Amino acid sequence: MKPDSVHITQIIKGNTLKQHVDDFAVCWIKNEVSGIEIDHVLYKKVSNSIFFLHPKTHWKILKKDGTTSSGYVLYLTSEVLNNPILSNLHINKVRLFNSGEIPLFKLSPGIEKRTQAILEMIDELLGSHLDHKDDAILSLLNTFFIYCDGQCNIKSVVSNSNSRTNIVYKFKRLVDKHIYEYHEVAEYADLLNLSPKHLNDCVKEVLGVSSKSIIIEQLLMRSRHALKFSNMTIKEISFELGFTSPDYFSYFFKTHTGITPSALRKS
Known part of the structure; x- marks a missing residue:
């Protein structure tokens, strides 16, 4: 993979703005925030939710200032999503990121800790010089997406009436x-x-x-x-x-x- 094909940031600042303008974004909002603004529309009560956002989407996450992390933003290039390991998944950009509506997943409670551990392992690998780290990152992304697409997670679309x-x-x-x-x-x-x-x-x-x-x-x-x-x-x-x-x-x-x-x- 090319450098910065995968990038993870924590949601810590008062306003977390879109950083990688050409990348797809997976926003996992773990703790209570004021809301997420998508294409100038504010959605509230979005804790414990994962959003899948196309590069054309304008978004920012609003939270109170503080040092506590409220989740993670995972940025992915189209090259990564088109990798054969990921390309057949439902989560693939053709079937999810480009769906016309913005998908929202709420993870089953037992899955939340696993997804956090996966994202932390990916972040650790991104900063390492280990052999075959790209293969390991792709494998972890595959596992992360399979957990997101699990049958008993709650799947809907971004809405203020749900x-x-x-x-x-x-x-x-x-x-x-x-x-x-x-x-x-x-x-x-x-x-x-x-x-x-x-x-x-x-x-x-x-x-x-x-x-x-x-x-x-x-x-x-x-x-x-x-x-x-x-x-x-x-x-x-x-x-x-x-x-x-x-x-x-x-x-x-x-x-x-x-x-x-x-x-x-x-x-």
Whole structure:
């Protein structure tokens, strides 16, 4: 890759302005900011969002002055996006950056830390003189984009009226926080002061899947991690995840994965 084909900056200043005028920009706004101004229109309530911005777009991010980072801006040249490793992805500029509307993704809570780690590794590699660093950067970009395009991330377009998207994002954050105690859609609907039907309708419209599938996905993700990377017994894992018995946990896990918890642990 040519020098500066990939560039990362942190969102620290009061106003973060577009710097690389000919590059595509991926803005990950992690913490609360005043808003992002795109083509002279201000959009508020954009925390925990990723924007994909074409070089022709004029934008700036507004935040209060301070030393705390509110996220990252990743700049990419067309040469990088056209690399064979990235060119077949949905995220590719032909299918996303040039879509006519400005795409906005809200990452599933469990993915946020991973994406931050990937961006930090890319930034570290950019400042290094390691052999094959270009290959490593492209591989990390590929992983970053695949995470962004994951099925259960919330995908929409930039808008000042996205109430259903906000409901779904609040639901997903509640699932991430309370998965050890609540396994039923109705319990989350109560926390949101909604009916289970309305919550499910919102999730179906925004994500194309059911509310229950989001809960199941989170349980399976936590189960796999505990089985693979902890020393807890299956019984301990089942109770930590809020199942009534180890037998029910094993039944749940096998129903949704096709293998038992003990078989996964041995693999």
